[in-house]
Amino acid sequence: MIIRDYVPADVDALIDLFRQAVRRVAIRDYSEAQVKAWAPDMAEREKWVERRASRPTWVAEIDGKVAGFTDLEPDGHVDMMYVHPDFKGRGVANALMARVEEAAAERKLGRLYTEASITAKPFFERKGFRVITPQTVHVRGQDLVNYRMEKFL
Numbered sequence: 001m002i003i004r005d006y007v008p009a010d011v012d013a014l015i016d017l018f019r020q021a022v023r024r025v026a027i028r029d030y031s032e033a034q035v036k037a038w039a040p041d042m043a044e045r046e047k048w049v050e051r052r053a054s055r056p057t058w059v060a061e062i063d064g065k066v067a068g069f070t071d072l073e074p075d076g077h078v079d080m081m082y083v084h085p086d087f088k089g090r091g092v093a094n095a096l097m098a099r100v101e102e103a104a105a106e107r108k109l110g111r112l113y114t115e116a117s118i119t120a121k122p123f124f125e126r127k128g129f130r131v132i133t134p135q136t137v138h139v140r141g142q143d144l145v146n147y148r149m150e151k152f153l
């Protein structure tokens with residue numbers, strides 16, 4: 001596995017990976033209507049292009065395939081942490097989080113925070129994050145529960 005910087009040509013692979021991770025993995029904790037609202041059929045591609053360009057994003061690659069990705073905003077927000085279902089349980093998220101923490105140390109950040117899905121909460125707990133509060137977010141007509149979590153570095 002390699003962890004490398006995102007390049008703009010990755011955007012469609014990331015959109016597809018996001019949809020697969022939400023629809024095939026997070027479906028165990030959310031309804032079909034909820035996962036479709038979270039990862040809709042038609043992604044807002046321009047927003048993806050803009051958001052990926054606006055912050056460091058890292059891609060995990062296994063045998064030349066995009067296996068996962070994550071990001072880090074300047075204030076310590078980890079917005080996205082997604083692993084392709086075909087590669088889950090193989091340490092991809094571990095490797096991506098190690099890269100985030102390395103970047104956080106370089107930037108002298110004191111804290112990381114995220115909004116973890118029910119599905120990802122055990123992973124973030126394993127990485128030393130603690131729940132600040134559960135919350136309900138309204139996405140395209142659906143209410144989804146997630147957890148505001150943080151880790152002091």
Ligand SMILES: CC(C)(COP(=O)(O)OP(=O)(O)OC[C@H]1O[C@@H](n2cnc3c(N)ncnc32)[C@H](O)[C@@H]1OP(=O)(O)O)[C@@H](O)C(=O)NCCC(=O)NCCS
Pocket residue numbers: 021022025026081082083084087088089090091092093094095115116117119120122123126
């Ligand atoms: C959650 C997710 C990112 C984990 O990715 P992954 O590559 O399968 O995780 P890893 O194999 O790197 O596991 C990392 C550690 O977390 C633990 N972990 C991961 N998922 C877990 C779970 N559901 N329950 C308990 N522990 C879990 C692993 O045991 C491992 O611990 P270890 O290092 O002590 O062995 C991935 O399953 C995913 O994309 N899920 C669906 C989409 C989603 O909800 N994304 C997050 C949105 S906030």
